[in-house]
Amino acid sequence: MTFLALAALLVIVAIFLINLLLTKQAYEIIFEKMSLPLPPFLIRLLQFNLIFPLVILSIIVIFLML
Amino acid sequence: MENVYDVPLFIDKTCLLTSPHEKILLVKRQHWTVAALPLLSLFGGSIFAAGMVYVILVSFFGQLILFFMGTSIIFALFFSIATNKLLHWYSHIYVVTTHKASEISCTFRGQKTLQEISLENTLCSEIESSSEGLINSIFQTGDVTISIDTAESEEEIHFRSLSSPHQTSDMLARHFNLIPSDSEKNHIWYSASEDSLRRFLHQQLWNISGGML
Numbered sequence: 001m002t003f004l005a006l007a008a009l010l011v012i013v014a015i016f017l018i019n020l021l022l023t024k025q026a027y028e029i030i031f032e033k034m035s036l037p038l039p040p041f042l043i044r045l046l047q048f049n050l051i052f053p054l055v056i057l058s059i060i061v062i063f064l065m066l
Numbered sequence: 067m068e069n070v071y072d073v074p075l076f077i078d079k080t081c082l083l084t085s086p087h088e089k090i091l092l093v094k095r096q097h098w099t100v101a102a103l104p105l106l107s108l109f110g111g112s113i114f115a116a117g118m119v120y121v122i123l124v125s126f127f128g129q130l131i132l133f134f135m136g137t138s139i140i141f142a143l144f145f146s147i148a149t150n151k152l153l154h155w156y157s158h159i160y161v162v163t164t165h166k167a168s169e170i171s172c173t174f175r176g177q178k179t180l181q182e183i184s185l186e187n188t189l190c191s192e193i194e195s196s197s198e199g200l201i202n203s204i205f206q207t208g209d210v211t212i213s214i215d216t217a218e219s220e221e222e223i224h225f226r227s228l229s230s231p232h233q234t235s236d237m238l239a240r241h242f243n244l245i246p247s248d249s250e251k252n253h254i255w256y257s258a259s260e261d262s263l264r265r266f267l268h269q270q271l272w273n274i275s276g277g278m279l
Contacts, residue, residue: 001132008136030172063131
């Protein structure tokens, strides 16, 4: 069970890093280079994408510590 | 001349316009159904995967905490892929200027022009719009194809899944002084000079042959 939780931890870290790259791409390339204004729903989605894995990450860490 | 700006035009003009006399005629992206339909199937797949995780972890092993972790990961993945698809759809634009027609998209490595054809010094032009299939007829979407014959080669650019394709092709045809073909069904517009030349030659042949052709 601990092994599965550790695997989940790795996966969620990978998802977080990919989302970080995606957000960087959205802001740098689409917003700054292409000068396309990002609509509010995409900004919210990008923010949610960064927060959601962090919440899961903290839950998994708390579970592992217990 | 009217312009069709589907995309809010805060686009950096320096990356779209190459000469000082060039003007933007059309900036459009694909219809929202292009992004929405894969997302719906992805959401269905996520629900199915969560159900499978429930069956395996809760029904067989009784691990409720692991089920919550697994489901969270599945939905984190879903949101990540969905955002990627939405960003790709949002940054994929079709641009027609007075000098060129191009398809621009953005990838992880940066902005990329997928295809570009020059509309200058062309011998014959054709603009065709088509709308086929159930989804296209429901949402009134379709493709617009611009064909160009230059002295060296023949080039084509396809604008796929645009909203109101017939109006778009009409607008472009009016700008490039094209005339509609005899068949209204196909929504094809030809270069006026080429068409009149063809009719003239046909008339001459008819006169020479005495109506035998």
